[in-house]
Structures are given as C-alpha cells and as structure tokens.
Amino acid sequence: MIRGSDATGYPEDMTVEVNAELIAETARTRDGASVFDRLERLLPLVSKPIQYVGGEVNAVHTDWEAADVRWAIMYPDAYEVGAPNQGVQILYEVINERPDALAERTYAVWPDLEALMREHGVPQFTVDGHRPVGDFDVLGLSFSTELGYTNMLTAIDLAGIPLHAVDRTIDHPIVLAGGHAAFNPETISDFIDAAVLGDGEEAVLLITDIIKEWKLTGRPDGRIGLLQQLAKTGVVYIPQFYDVEYLPDGRIMRVTPNHAEVPWRVRKFTLMDLDAWPYPKAPLVPLAETVHERMSVEIFRGCTRGCRFCQAGMITRPVRERSITGIAEMVQNGLEKTGYEEVGLLSLSSADHSEIADVARNLADRYEDSQTSLSLPSTRVDAFNVDLANELSRNGRRSGLTFAPEGGSERMRKVINKQVTEEDLIRTVTTAYAAGWRQVKLYFMCGLPTETDDDVLQIATLAREVIKAGRAVTGRRDIKCTVSIGGFVPKPHTPFQWAAQLDHESTDSRLHKLRDAIRQDREYGKAIGLRYHDGKPGIVEGLLSRGDRRVGRVIEEVWRQGARFDGWSEHFDYERWMAAAQVGLAGTDVDVDWYTIRERQQNEVLPWDHLDSGLDSEWLWEDWQDALEEVAVDDCRWTPCFDCGVCDQMSTQIEIGPTGVVDLPMPVVSRPSFVATGGGA
Template identity: 45%
Template structure:
C-alpha cells in the first residue's frame, strides 16, 4: 500500500500557481486504489495549463474511469520552481487525484505530442524515482508506455519506453486494461516480459526490447530486426472506424485556474482531406470520418450542462471542412439561445464561406478571425501544397472587414524546405497588404493584424 505525498502548504505558497499541484477540480475522478484492479498514471510532459487543454488525454482519462475496476489519474510536469522544491525536499512526482507517487502505479503512460517535450519525459521519470532505461526497470516498477502522434517515430525514445501504442487508442486502451488485469490476476506469469509478449501480439503495439535497431557507418537508422520470436515484423496503427459511436467525454474536468484552451470542446471529425505536405496530423489521422450534427449537438448539451462553460469550440484539423457545419451551427445556436454560450471555430479556411459561418457563430460573442496562409509567397505555398492564393486571402479578409471585423490573425511557418529570404519578406508584405486593405475598406486606422510565425519541425516520415 503506497502512502500519498503530503506537501507542506507553506512550501506551496512559495511557488507560482500552486493550483497546478493540488487537484480537486470539478469533474475530476478520485478512486480508492484498494478497490480497483488497475491503476494508471496519465502523464502529459508539459505544465498544467498546456496539459489540461489536451483533448486526447481527457478522452482516455474519462474512458478508463468509466470502468469500476480501473483508476486513471493525471500527472503533469512541474514548473521549475516546484521542481526545485520537490528535489530539495525529496518529494517524488505524484498524481493530482490521490497524490500517489507515480512509481506506485501499475502503468505510467506518456503522450507524445511534440518532440521538444521528450526531455520532459526523462525528467519526469527521474522525479518519479523510476530508472530511465527500460532495461534497468524490474518487475516491481510500473509498465512505462507512450502513445500519440510522435509515437510513429518511436526510435528516439525506444530505450526508455516499455511499449508504444500507435494510432487511435479509444478501443485498444480497453484491451490493454483487460490484458494487464488478467495478467495480474493470473499471478503475473512470465513477469513484465510475459505481459509485453502478450501486448506485442495486439494491433498497434510496439515493444522496443523485442527488436534490434541497425545503423550505418554515418549513424543513420537503417531498420529493425525482430529478436523475440513471435513479435510482429510490421506494426499497423489502430484506427477507430465508427467515430459516431466512439466514446467522448461529457464531463470535462474544469480547472481551478485559467488554462490555454479553457472551454468546452467538440470533435467534429477525425482526419483531414487537404494533404498539406508539412502537416503530420493530416497524414497520421487518415481517413476522414465525420460525426453527425445530431450526435454532436447532443454531446454539446451534456458537456455545457456538466461543466458550466460559456464557450464551445468546434475542433478538428480543418473544422470548416465539416460537411454539415451550417446545420450544426444552427442547432447549437438554437440549443443555447438565451444561455450566452458562444460557438468558436479555431482557424478558418481562406474562403468566403468561412466568413459567413464565422458571422453566424459570433452572434453571441465576437472574437478575431484566424487564417493560415502558412507561407509568404505563392511559390512556397505551392511547394507545401497549401492550395491558397493571395487573392483568396484578401477576398476573405475584405469580406470580414466589410462585416465588422477589425482584427485578423495570420499563421505562418518559417524554415520550410526551399525557403528563401524572399519568402520570409513575403510574410511581412502579406501582413501589410491585409492591413492596408482594412484601411481601404473601412477608411479607418484601427485595424489590427497579428502575425504568428512558428518554426517548421521536420518529421522523419
């Protein structure tokens, strides 16, 4: 039986945002570990505000906690000030729900959302007192697992992780829980390796210790050879075929402090039909699978009732591509009439249809519009297969300015393959063109164009 970590409240007053570490949020699930058969620590290798905004982890958290035999709890990376306190006072990394040390869980799962967080994973294992290398962890330590988009290129983390899950895990997570519970009840036959052998037979699971990596003289990765009899030579990702009926959480955890995306979220569809060359998600989450507007409206009603949020975000890789968007928006606006609940779209396609939809959704609360030209010149937009012209963008902005918008946000990337100085200068030119267009359309000087430029991160595949 493990003892919860008890942190001196006085110490908590010395760190920024103590609410990151205390738990107790509305809709969080606290269970007695002695009353369940499996305990899972879901770790997001980033700070609370980022981690709490992530939909994938919310889905898996709620999915496992629906089961009476499983307790799933959240673990996030502490901010450096809190990490100093933990290391100096000897506090191990702990879960938010029951303050249980991470090393006392049956399974520790990390989500791999972006490569820059890989070092946080190692730091969290170290804070938890768990040996970094999989080969150094005995049968008494938790199974360390990882999934998410970066799991498709697992090799940089292969030495540290016991098992990777490739693809969408709503269905495979249930199989995983059943497998671990059965293995525990049978007296853990074959130890951790016995469990990994079973898991390696299930779709989408990659167990690095059952393979050996080959590298050439330059140190470039050549491939994997199977070293454990029975491990599959190829691993296929899991895909949820029926997204209409797949589990979706309707009781989101409501944070006690503001987070990056502090609102209710609806996932309209999986996948994307666009095929932009720089977009990892557009490639990984194929094919496109939509949910019906009726089902989405019903989910929205439950989520708002259970959370008290006053904004619902329609989220997907390209939400304006949802085929039933006009009907859904009408249903939502009708449903929440008089409740002051607004509907928001993350970023819009550069066409007039999007602006018309935006006009409709912003009856309750007006916010800025976001467009993503991605590159400053047509040549580079063609290279990345973006399929948006300057004319498209200016026409959409003109439509927006005529309809009363005065702020536009433009998203770009720098460091794209074949980029020249001219392409970068094009970003500034395009921003000024949009600003001048505002002056021309409205004869006013209060327009605002925000330019956001992120670095392109190359993907291995």
C-alpha cells in the same frame, strides 16, 4: 496490491539524489497511499500551488483496491497546459468507466516544487489521489510535442522508476508513450517500455485487458512476459524487442525484431464511428487558470487536405466526422456538466465538416440568449469561414479571425499543397473586414523546402494587400493584420520527411529581412504586426522529431544538465542542448546537422519505417516529388482516392456526412426552481 515477490536482480538505485531512497521506499510498497500530507507542507513555498491539489469538478475518484489495473496518465507539461488536453481527458474517462480499472492524472512539476520534492523525498504524484506514480501499473504519457521529453525524465526519476527501460523490474510501472510524437518514439526508446500509435481509446482498453489477464494469472514470465503479450498484438511497439544496426556512414542499415512473435511492423490504432465515443462526457473544470478556459468538442478526426508539412493531417487519416446530432448532444451535455461559457468546435480544419453550416446555425440559435459563446478555430482561407464566424459570434463577442495561408508566395503554397490563391485570401479578408472584424491574423511558416528569401518577403506584400483591401472596403484606417510565423520542422510520416531543414542562421536572416521590409513600409507597416521566434528551438525539435535511438543519450545528457520545460522559451536553452549533443553523440559518425539540415534519399532506412501509419511510402515519395515540381494533390473527400494507402492498409474508410439532419429540435431545458414556496425561508 502488487508485491514484487518474484523480482529478479532489483537494481541498486541509479541516480544519486538528495532523498532518492525515501522516494524509492515510498514506491516499493505500491499501496497507492496518498502522499498529500507530505506534499501539503511544501505547497505554501511554491508558486501557484492550486495546480498541484486536484479537486477539479468532474474529477473521478476510484477505490484503489477495487481496480485490477491502474493507470497514471501524464501530460508532460505544466498543469495549465496539460489539464485542458483532450486526449488525456478522454483516456481518463474511458479507463475510469471500467469497473476493473482506474486512471489518475499527473503533470510536470515546476522546478521550484521539483527541488523541494527531491529535498523532502516526495515522489511524483497524481493530482487526483496524490498517489505515488511508481505505485501504478502503467505510466502513460501523451506527447503532443517532442519538447516534453525532458519532463518525462523528471517524472520517471521523481517516481523512483529507473530511467532506462532495461533496468526496470516487475515492481515498476510500464512506461507507455502515445500522442503524435509517438509516431517516431525512437529517440526516447531507452526510457519507454512501449509506445502506441494513433487513437488511444481502444488502445487503453486493449492494454488494460492484457495487463489484467497477466496479473490475474500470476504475472507469467515477469515484466518481459507482459511486454511480450503487448507486442504480440501487433499494435503496441516495444522498442527493446527490436535491434537497430547502422551503416558505416551513420545511416540505419536495418531494424529487426529480436524476440519471437514480435511483428516486423507495428500498426496504428484507428477509431471508427466517433458518435459511439462521445468523450469526454464530463470534461474536467480545473480550479487553476489554464490555457483553454473553455469546453471543447471534437467535431471530426483526421484531415485529407493533404498539406505536405502537416504531420497531424497525415497520421490521422481517414476523416471521421461526428454527426450534427452527436455534436449538439456533446455541446449540451458538456455545458450542463461544466458551466463553461465558451465552446470550441475542434478538429484539424473545422470548416471542412460536411454539415458545418447547419451545425453553426443550430448551435447559435440554441445558445443565443445564454451568454454562451461558440468558437471555431478557423484556419482555412475561405469566405465561407467568415460567414461561420459571423454566425457563431452573433451575440457580440468578437476576437480576431485567424487564417493560415502558410506559404507567402503562390509558388510556395503549391509546394506545400495549400491550395489558396492570393485572390482567395483578399476576398476572404475583405469579407471579414466588411462584416465588422477589425483584426485579422495570418499564419505562415518559414524554412519550407525550396524556399528562397523572396518567398518569405512576399508575406509582406500579401499583408500589405490585406490592409489595403480592408481600408478600401471599410473606409477606415484602424484595420490591423497580425502576421505570425513559425519555423518549419520536417516531421516523420509526411512527404517532407526526406527534406533538409533550414539551418537556424538562414531562418533568422529571412525573418529579419521580412521584418525590415515591413518596417520600411510607411503606408502600411504600422498596421502590420509581426510575431516570430528565432530558429534555434526548431533545430532541437527537428533533432527530436527525426532522430533515431542514438539521440536518446542527448536527451538524457541535457536533462542531467538541467533541461526542463523545453517548450517554454524562458526555460529552453539552445546552447545546453548543443553541448549535450556533443557529449551524447560522441563516438558516432553523426551530429545535429546530420539529423536536421541533411536531405535524405529514397533508399535510406528511416528510423520510423517499422512503424506503420498506413501511409504508403511510395506514395509519400511521389508526393515529395510532386512538391518539388509544384504539383497539387486534391482532397479525397470530394475527388477520387489517390492511394495514400491508409484505408487499404488499415481497413478503414472515410466517414463523413451529410446525415440529412438540418434542423435540430431545441433542447428541453428543465430549469430548476429556486422560488420560495412560502414559509420555507
């Protein structure tokens, strides 16, 4: 049990809430005692209470006292979104496998429960043991998107943890951010103690070791001592150990370490040899309905297609494949442990796995008669992809097929380095329609650098050609095509990190022109569905993605004004964000436009320059210039290295097959016998 005997200057409670004192009191004992009794009384009063009770198949229960280091892992969104998250499930298992550590999960509570928790003094809790989050050593948050930041503040506050990292004492958990958004954690640097870039598996083990050592040696130098130990590794970023200075025009002048033994740049983690890390081994099966009712197997990590808008593809390099045998073992084991009827083969571009055809054929053979369906999120525009989809849907279940040309015009696709021609697309969808698919979904982006109205209007032309080809090959009129459009948001560590984001008025105007063009098409318009959102949420996402430390005050202000669940359109409030930006950025020389629709120059210090994704900034700039000149860059898996810098900087290499294994033996399934043995019943 941890006790804060050497706590210095324990701050008086920061936020005045209805029952903040009771929450703080609960947190102070830190004995991990369950608060379920108190929570249970509130559950009949809220919607979908099942999401708060845990009890999932394959959930782990570890004795509180037996663990030296205790993690609360949070996916800062509703349970239905967070529970299936692979990152959280992997870390949950990796930590719980250690005899000296435990991990429990916590998710964002909906406003109905939040209000009741505040009224009745129930703290943020884990769904496993219903222990107060404030009792753990670490609150680790996995951010897939910046729109979870306000939910983080709710959780920290409900846990009785001071909102600002500098106000915390030895009695409070370390608040640690990970996930893709952590590659620029500057906007939340006021609220987090630490951030980790890259793959989490080895990171959580390293951090567990450091915290254990610190606790067993009597917690030398208190909280700061622990943060120093973490910073010394060079792979854990401690924002408060860096000072940011600004130029008179608002740009960053420099970022400098203010502590001894703190590195100038913090490196990302890269996990090699995925076959050695077959997690999750026992995927969680939630009782509540979630967004992904299936088991997922990650077939490779990283992507080198080089799409210039894609942060995931840039920050997860190099490509590391799981082998065909490794995949098959995970699928078989996972199905046995979960009972799921669907398996998703996940990665950033699943058809690019070097052995994907054999993987698909072998798995389809294995599970053909077992009412198990296999799916491959198919994003590449390639007829081969249709063959794969046909193979995987042998037993009859077919939803739609999705392809992502991303850019409407040939020129646009060159700018973003999505090397797909119109002929490719037409050939691919023709194959799909000929094979019996009736619906094809096409995904595009709006607001890409150098884009004009005409580039977006060409989406309508393309969709028209798709329907035309489908009708021709099938001789039918019930061919459908759905066009989904997302607004482009420039992201850190990509060639577009310097680009101006399109203002929301122009985004909306382009989308309306596209909508009108499709509507006016008498021949094909009715066969084309159009899905898009307005441009406003993208501006907030842009502010949070490329913001710096000054944006922290905006996040805090908007949260105080009630912002929660910003990724949900029914909760998102653009006007509230803009009002909060007025308040939060008051007294600075910068505003929302400055962060979003302003193009940056090569010499500007970017807020994330001291965070090392391995990408060489010279190369990123060249790639940005190539984009403007509409020059393509190939994939280093099948062409020579083009020096993006990652493998050199991180001492990594591409790990791909083929392994030479073509046919897998059919698994030996020991069917349990339920046959009556006579006289037993």
